Amino acid sequence: MMGAQPFETIVGAHHAEIYRYIRRVTSRPTEAEDLSQETFLRAYRAYRTLGPEANVRAWLFAIATNLTRNHFRSEKRRRVALQAASLERREADPDGPEDEARFGEARVLVTRTVGRLPLKQRQAFIMRKIHELDYEAIGQSLDCSAESARAHVFQALRKIRLSLDGQALSPTTTEQPR
């Protein structure tokens, strides 16, 4: 069964978000470029077999999540990525300094802590807290139950909380998004 919409529509609707997701997980623009492309090339190959009722967005997140995991599987790459996340971001990521100037230290600290999380926790956290996917979809992406996905997010938040221990969050960062 052919997916319900032409593939161009899928690219148009989801590429930017998938790119952002991978960029947040990898902390590196070149990897985000390449892996977001890979995600859609892989999706294109499988698109014909996708049922018309399928949740395309969750499906794309699952592909991106798997590709990113495979990408990090090589130990060497993992080390490089860890370095990238823990080094000054301005080296790896051209929008780092801008971030810092605009959003103050708490956000930088959170970003840095997220960058150091184990991959599954990092992916779960970003999917849930930044892209607001439901736990069912996150579980499918990570090949685990919705409950485990929830536990990953909890662990991530806990680590962020610990990294901010003793750190005053400035008033500008405490406004509620809801």
Next chain:
Amino acid sequence: MTRKPQSCREIEADLVAAATGDAESGAARRVERHIDSCASCRGEFHRYREIDGVVGALRRVPAVAESMARAREGLESRLADLRSRLVSYRIFPSPLGHILIARSEHGVSLVEYLGGRSDLAASRLSRVSGVEPQEDGAEIEALFRELLEYLRGDRTRLEWALDLRLARSDFHRAVLRATAAVPYGAVTSYAGIAAEIGRPAATRAVAQALRWNPLPIVVPCHRIIGSSGALTGYSGNKIELKRDLLAVEGVRAVGARDAHVTRQALYHYERNEQREYCLPTCGDIARRPIGRVTLMASRDLAESLGLVPCTSCRPDLHPLAV
């Protein structure tokens, strides 16, 4: 950190969820009750609220337009490349042995007799460069059903978009296009096709091009025979298959290895201004080489091609016995 009481540890996950807007209503109520009476957890709750605020701000950080645009641009070009390479296929058991059907986004690109084998490695798809084969289902199954109907004689046309990129050259493609125009129930020769594409001396090259026809049955190379009426070759040694395919269309052949079409049972047309078609007994038309003369299985076919009965031999008054 001092060790927290049991009740605080138990509620921690719910507390974090509630503070970050992620708890079910029951859990949220439990957390509310707990922090009413526990100052330490209340502090934690507010701390997580603050963190949630920071995360919410991160959510709104715009991505870098430049890198994203580059990613998108690269994707468009890689996607275009993939589309041109991707060929989906499926292999079916059939009365003719296994048949592979493949299609690209432009149309059907390969119909291949695999004989006893049923794996991709037996197919030329696995050997051509610049092609990425991908096994596929429903869409190609519909094509196969039509092909079976055709082989049973329940269908006279396969109105498929074709992709001739697996042909070996532009010359081959020209031969295939001219061959595709030969209608159901009609027969012409290699020399006839050579003349048709403006290369009258290229008879052997035409035969060679049809030997490599990537779309047998669909591009009806079985309707192309020797000028003398000999069926000559078909897909290696499948001369009987050629005879069977012609018989389904009403064109009979006699003999085994040296099978010939029976011209006496076919209407003849040699190009003329009046567009008249003839009985094989009209003058010496039956002695002219096939190719200059097109043979047809029925008057219906002749007339569907806009031909009219010859005024001297009158095929309309003396139709051939079927």
